[in-house]
Amino acid sequence: MGKQEWGIDDPAETYWFNSRTGEIEEGPQSLSVDRVGPFATREEAARADEIVAERARKWREEEAAED
Numbered sequence: 001m002g003k004q005e006w007g008i009d010d011p012a013e014t015y016w017f018n019s020r021t022g023e024i025e026e027g028p029q030s031l032s033v034d035r036v037g038p039f040a041t042r043e044e045a046a047r048a049d050e051i052v053a054e055r056a057r058k059w060r061e062e063e064a065a066e067d
Contacts, residue, residue: 014038017048 016025016037024045028035036052039045 014040015042015045017045019048 014027014037016028016030016035016039017023018025018030018034019036020030020034024042025035026042028038036048037045039048039051044051
């Protein structure tokens with residue numbers, strides 16, 4: 001999914017979860033290997049693990065339905 005599909009127009013106005021530090025970043029600040037996102041709000045970034053798990057579940061279900 002691209003940023004546009006997540007409702008994000010400007011990458012500088014996004015929030016990221018830094019998996020190394022556990023902190024929320026405004027805009028991409030750290031190395032991409034340490035970032036999860038982008039997210040539209042700080043609250044979404046704080047729930048990064050939960051959101052990623054939900055997206056992965058949906059993708060698995062879509063792939064299973066295609067088979």
